[in-house]
Amino acid sequence: MTLFPRAAATLRVAQGPRRVAPVLARRREAERFVTGERRTTPIDVLFVVAIALLLAVHLTIFVAVAVLAPVTPAEARSLALVQLPVEVARALVLPFHALLLGSLFVIGRRAAGRWAGFGALLAVLALDLRADPANPVYGPPTAEGGWIAAALLAAAFALLPRRRLLAGALAGFASGFFAVAALALPAFLLALLFTPAAELDRPRGRTIAAFAAAWAVPAALMQAVWLATLGPAGWLDRASEVAAPLRPHAVLPWLEQERLVFAAWHFDPLVTVSLASFLFLAAGTGIARYFLVPREDERGTGAVRVLQRFPAGLWAAFLTIVLCSAWWGLSGSTDVVLPNLPVLAAATPLITAMAYRGAKWLLTVNRFWALCAVLYLVGLILARTTQLLITLVQAFLY
Known part of the structure; x- marks a missing residue:
């Protein structure tokens, strides 16, 4: 019991504002933390302007190709399967194109911030989709099955x-739209094998078994849809076309394969090789940073701990690139874009995000x-911007 109650009450009243002020300050800090409130910087404005311009270019290219591009032989076969007017089929690709861009941005941002996500969106336009003379792909709207499969794969990587x-x-579902996308299944299973146990809620x-089952159900459902749509004879013809690379055939020499690959990037082969060398060196640096920096929740032997440092989504993406590259190298195909379209659109843009991560660390x-990183980033921006402008001009030329 207080001996001097009036004095104590007076003292509490006098100290009230002092006590309340720190509490209010802490509340304001908590609200600022929850809402993400912070001052807008010139870099924020630059990023918003850059991403708005890039999305506007993507939309312009999409609409131009959808309206102006002629029907290619590959697109004609797809339209015959789905039995839709060309305008409707091309318009249906737009939401999947948005899904692809959103997924690439999310993966890139996780890797090295928002500018890495921006780089991944920019890299989608780096590929010359018209590189195959016999089977050109004029743009996302004319590659219905391949682009839809790419969007679904990119979303799966992000999840x-x-x-x-x-x-x-x-x-x-991606494997049902484009059969080559089935090669991603082993990549996903290996990615889960390398995932830390702390990120899994079951043994x-x-x-892995649950993932395989989740993959098999929609894959089988899509095949049932194709069987009901095409009939047994049509389904067997489609399966025979898909299985053609598995039959005995001549394989292209390795140097010829490399020539086809480097001819698909808008620039002369020598310039492409030079740019690719710097790109892969920077991307290798960004990837190496994952393996060199320990994680807090590491368990297991040394090799297992190192492998688990690389994010599962990136494991799946880069293993898909490896598997599809091996398949295409043995297929004997002289087309490089159309057979590999899902992996080219869904996975290879992430190499640019990894290159930005590497350059960001070198700074x-x-x-x-730091000087090397600045020179590389300037060169990367110039090269990707040039490829973007070439793709934009091509969207109006037929």
Whole structure:
């Protein structure tokens, strides 16, 4: 009991504002943390302007190709399967194109911030889709099945490892739209094998089995739809076309394959090789940073811990590139874009995001490497912008 109640009450009243002020300050800090409130910087304005311009270019290219592009032989076969007017089929690709861009941005932002996501969106326009003389792809609207499969694969990469079942279902549907996308299944399973146990809510074996089941159900459903649509004879013809690379055939020499690959990037082969060398060096640096920096939740042997440092979505994307590259190298095909369209659109743009991650780290090493990183980033921006302008002009030329 207080001996002097009136004095104590007076003291509490006098100290009230002092006590309340820190509480209000802490509340304001908490609200600022929750709402993400911060001052807008010139870099924020630059990013908003850049992303708005890039999305406007994407939309312009899409609309121009959808309206002006002639029907290619590959597109004619797709239209015969789905039995839709060309205008309707091309318009239906637009939401999937938006899904592809959104997924690439999310993966790139996770890797190295928002500018890495911007780089991934820019890299989608780096590929010359018209590189195959016999089977050109004029743009996303004319590549219905391949572009839809690419969008679903990119979304599946972005969903790993948390929403594994949804990722498996999307990858299964992708294989129904474009058969080569089925090569991504082993890549996803290996990615889950390398995922840290802390990110899985069940034993690893059950996780992999559940993912395979989630992939198999929509894949089988899509085949049932094709069977009902085409009939047994049509379905067998389609399956025979898909299985053609598995039959004995002549394989292109390795140098000829490389010539076809480097001819698909808008520039002369020598310029393309030079740019690709710097791109892969910077991307390798960005990837190496994952393996060199320990994680807090690491468990297992040394090799297992190192492998688990690389994010599951990126494991799936880059293993898909490896598997599709091996398949195309053995297929004997002289077309490089159309057979590999899903992986080219969904996975290869992430190499640019990794290159930005590597250059971003080099900026912090010392002055020499910072200068190298600045020169590389300037060259990357110039090269990608040039490729964007070429793609934009091509969208109106037929």
